[in-house]
Amino acid sequence: MRTAAIGGVVLLALAASAMELAGANPLLGFYALLRGALGGPHQIAETLVQTTSLLFPSLAVALAFRAGFFNIGAEGQLVIGGLLAGLLGARLHLPGIAGLPLVLSAGALGGALWGGIAGALRARFGGNEVVATLMLNVIAALLANYLVVGPLHSPGAVGPETAELAPSLWLPTIAPGTRLTVAMPLGLLVAAGVALLLSHTVFGYELRASGANPQAARRAGIDQQWIALAAMLLSGGIAGLGGATIVTGVLHRFNVALSPGYGFIAIAVALVGELDPLRVVFAAFAFGILQSGSLTMQALAHVPKDVVTVIEGLIILALSARRFAPSAGRLRADERTG
Amino acid sequence: MNVPGRAALELRAVRKVYPGNVCALDGVDIELVPGEIHALCGENGAGKTTLVEIAAGELRPTSGSVHAIGNVGLVHQHFELIGRLHVWENVVLGFEPRRGVRLDAEAARARVRALSQSYGLELDPDALVEDLPVGIAQRVELVRELARDPAVLIFDEPTAVLAPAEIASFFATVRALAARGAAVLIVTHKLGEIVAYAERATVLRAGKVVARFGKGQIELDAIARAMVGGEIPALAERVVTALGMGLVARDLEAGQGAHALRSASFEVRRGEILAIAGVEGNGQSVLADAIAGVVPSVGSLELEGTPLQGGARERIARGVRTIPGDRQREGLIVSWSLVENAVLGDQDRPPVRKGIAIDRVAAGRRAREIVERFDVRTTSIRTTVATLSGGNQQKLVVGRALAGAPRLLLAYQPTRGIDVGAAALVQSSLIAARNAGAAVLLISFELDEILALADRIAVIYRGMLSATMLRDAFDRGTIGALMAGAQRAS
Amino acid sequence: MSEPAEFLALALVKAAPLIFAALAGVLCERAGILNIALEGQLAAGAFVAVAAAAATGNALAGLAAGVLAGAVLGGVLGFAATRFGVDQIVAGTGLNLLAIGGAAFGLVVIFGQPGASPSVASLGAPGAHLLIATALACAFALHLVLYHTPWGLRVRACGENPRAVASAGLDPKSIRLLATTVGGALAGLGGVYLSLGELNLYSDGMSAGRGFIALAAVIFGRWTPLGATGAALAFGALSALQFILQRSGVPSELMQALPYLAALAALAGIAGRARAPRADGVPYVE
Amino acid sequence: AGSSISKASMRLGMVTDIGGLGDKSFNDSAYAGLKEAKARLGAEIEVLESKSAADYQPNLTALADEDYAEIYAIGFLMNNDLAQVASNYPQRRFAIVDAVVDRPNVTSITFKEQDGSFLAGALAAMVTKSRTIGFLGGMDIPLLRKFEAGYAAGAREIDPRVTVLVKYVGSFEDVASGKELAGVLFNSGADIVFVAAGKSGLGAFDEVKARDHDYVIGVDSNQDALIPGKVLTSMVKRVDVAVFRVARDARERRIPRGTLELGLAQDGVGLTDFAYTKAIVGAAAIARLARLRRAIIDGRIVPPSTREELAAFRPVALR
Ligand SMILES: Nc1ncnc2c1ncn2[C@@H]1O[C@H](COP(=O)(O)OP(=O)(O)OP(=O)(O)O)[C@@H](O)[C@H]1O
Ligand SMILES: Nc1ncnc2c1ncn2[C@@H]1O[C@H](COP(=O)(O)OP(=O)(O)OP(=O)(O)O)[C@@H](O)[C@H]1O
């Protein structure tokens, strides 16, 4: 623990020197990071927007990892979820009461489908999920671009995006004048749901058993193929729902650039949160601070964007040393020789 | 060689406190003399493994000192072998023979062959370790340590996985080793072995040395009393029960390769223990797995007159319960608590299942029952199973199998690695299950256990099951010969 | 050039950086360290090579520096993983950001311009060809090292069961550290191939996901050097094929998705039962 | 004296899209215009880069919260967010490049890329010896298709038998793939390739270096000097000019003027002046290009901006 603390300090010092090198004042830089993330109601709202966008894919990753399924594909699932939500939403003219649930479900369904492909590949053929989800990420991006620009192009859209959703399909904000919407409580609800599912239901129990010791789980009558598929449908569904909340809550349309890699950062978030849904919420908040505060580092402390990236890297490195997080590798460790 | 009488290994005032304030060893002194075989015994959780790991330098003591002359080798009970490497690779790891910069595989194989010949331990250097049955894997670990020419060699429960004939040859090896001047320390729960082979014995209880036996003082009852701090409970009485039909297997085949089950036809009545004797690796694990529904099989299986079909889930629902051979790999999720492990396999039916939820109160009740009935030594039912000693892990697995009132109990080496007191408890509960009308299939490598428990017995050799014999017809010699494959000898 | 010859040449060109990165992945994972920072190591190798070539005017100095940069990054991962027992995936994510952001920032600091460096002394066409040959040679060399040297045996043992390695009297941590460092150097060389071999500059994002495709190649190749190289070659061939097949009228995204769709399809058939090293990604604590 | 006070007090802010600075394309070009405003108008400038679509709004808001005389949103991706921020901050002035935002306090700047690309295609068709020319795009998106369609139409205008090969890298950042795809185009017979691929295009420039009889055409900024003699011309898009013009208007407190659509007539798009390639192109071709330019300005030729319009495009056949 002490060495980890020393490591953290060293990394922060490195971050400070990177700012120094960029001609920025490190103290001002860190101050800007915090002020930008937490300095006022607007800043906090933006931080929570980022937290929410990270939370969905992070929960998705955590759930899959708990099942022993190494889902590197939350990014693709999120994109497909957003895509479906955007394509449907841009064409839908319904009051929000009926339309919003429909659009959100479309997103969840899209993500579930995308995750389900990887799940089915493993359940049916034993196909390695890391490869499958990595490939599906690339295919999702290409598919989104193709559909949005090509056959399903919305008239009037200039870029690789859909037309704007009707305001009735926008998620209601919970803090007027900000982009903070009911997506946040929805995310918390999903977190609570995942937590309950894992700790209190038979399905959650079987899912965790499959992840922790597949051999013992098989002997306990647990159908691992079904678990792999179900876990990935759920995991993908959560990530896809996240994509749909970005579309309906933040951008009000689908855009191929809707994610700066939330699905990849989510892996780190999930692991820092030790795959525990409630702790993942806090980890997502920590990363949300980083995401939103880093914008202010640019604006206020004149820290260039790339240095911000470097600092994020250093902070994530510092977080990795926080504890021996139970990565999927460690989940496999239960299968010992002898 | 060493000066006789001078200790090859000396532990003084060794204390070990695990995280969580578990005091596993409390001021232990022990010394090993070159050329002698020294036995270390004690109940499950007494601190034996902790002690030998400290002696071998694998674990740091909290306080106290360890002095050794020369190499100290430790043969673990849960082997430290690498499954996906070949035997020769495991043996030479760390001091590989070289030819230039290259690894000299031929020399390594030759070394393995030479060693296994000189100690009479037959080994194929090119076998993949993960394909080996436990008994042979044990040999690999032994040869690996022998290759390092140790001054002190320590074994943690080496015979738990060996067949009678193998045990004899194992001790022959150990004696040869001692004769060459090595000091040997053996951790074992089998008191008969101590009496037969050891020259000295030390008994641990709750982390303290409670008795030492010198040359000529070793006596079975005294050791047993010292271990458990009282008398060993007697086995439960066998009560004659109604003999309805339990399990019927016809022409059962399963698995592939050397350890496949080639053909088995037998029946186990309700209220009966059928024991399958055999040396590990002759198809018995596949047999158990086929009945449990974990591996696919050909042939027919019936339980109480109805075909036994489907996977593990369906069979559990029919009342098939198992005590698997490898508790850590197949039986438990060691990172989970006792409570969660106590209901593994029963998660899908009442009382554990309530709607879609797990009834945590019922699960806790189940865990407490098992802990009480089987005397599982643990600080709490919420601690992780990883912190339990091996024997206590085994008791948990056994207790779980019996908690569900099984119709068919598959017990694979049920007393592996547990102390005499606990073993008596486990054996008594197998008999109790039988008396209650369950069909019990006992698979064991230990003749003593088989002779103590079985109503009928069959022998498995190279995947073929012999005809079953009645309890009265038991004859050690015949069974031993059948186990070794001498079919015509009978 | 005839079409088949062009195709083959292009396939090799596409495969070379993947081979370097995939071999790096194989070596690290066989030692038990999951290296998802391959992407960052490619970028670091590519950037530092350009910076050093610009400073010295010598492409070979650039090559050496690029390899060194990869090795340093690999070493950092190995060090963090063995001494601090960090979560390797989280650390790898951090290192990727660090390397990619660092290179982008380096462009501003060293060349005074964001986005892309000016042209520098490159290894030229012969150099690029030599590097492609080197990639293939490295595959065979790594095969020999892993399966026919004592160190290779120790590396494989570390990836399966570091405790067994420790109980054989070896230090699994140093073995892992060395493996990740050498692995990083290989990935760095892949970066050098991109920036000084094929091209003569560094440009932000030029690794373009190759490090992640290499991860897939490692798995497709079942964690063996020759298998991973085969998988990298297959990816190279599929990319080359999509380059050649792209036609106006056919959706370009469909063609671009071709290698990934093929990989997905192959997954159902070929790589079904691949097994990772048992201790892959598992921190070793005494 | 009064003017120097106001000079010191003018601040200009700019938000880039996810491409960011260093793209050698419109972000850099816009930045050049801003720097020119700094030099010539004494403005203070600030640039915020974005990492994802979700960053646009906070970045724009961060600037709008401060006293900026003009806030530029560079890139069509920002149109929705700018519309939102512009209505939240009616007292501030905004400008957006490559998109139209219909708000009283926003100046929209768009370019007729297809017009400039038309000239590039015509030039390529006149210079090619193989009757095959190529187009290398970054990503297959509507903006890039304006380049593609205009280019192909220009070639058709000169010679309908010229084949136009089209390939897309799928990324604006994959330099190596850019080089390899350029190689594929050249090997398939194209001897001139119009490169509109952001940083991926740098690879195409590298590829052409070693080829004796092949050429590229640059895009966005003047790239002619990158490989003197091998870049026939560049189809420039003067974002810098537009940015500077808007800054000057702000300086002079002129009200925003709605949409600024810049084509050939306004020198918003166009070809560079063949500084290194006059000998290759020849005076006749240059003269013919001038006539075509006039025809487009006069509206006698309307270059297509989509693939559908391209399919319907018929050469006007000027003589
Ligand atoms: N890593 C650990 N952390 C906490 N407690 C432990 C750990 N390892 C062992 N213990 C505890 O220390 C005590 C001694 O364990 P040890 O394994 O030495 O017993 P043992 O004599 O080998 O028992 P057995 O016969 O069952 O193998 C037990 O109470 C056990 O639960
Ligand atoms: N706190 C812990 N965390 C992780 N692993 C643990 C912990 N405590 C014990 N273990 C491991 O769990 C296993 C069971 O404990 P124990 O040491 O008693 O087993 P063992 O002695 O090898 O088995 P046996 O009783 O059969 O001799 C051991 O491998 C031990 O290292």
Ligand SMILES: [Mg+2]
């Ligand atoms: Mg023990």
Ligand SMILES: [Mg+2]
């Ligand atoms: Mg123990």
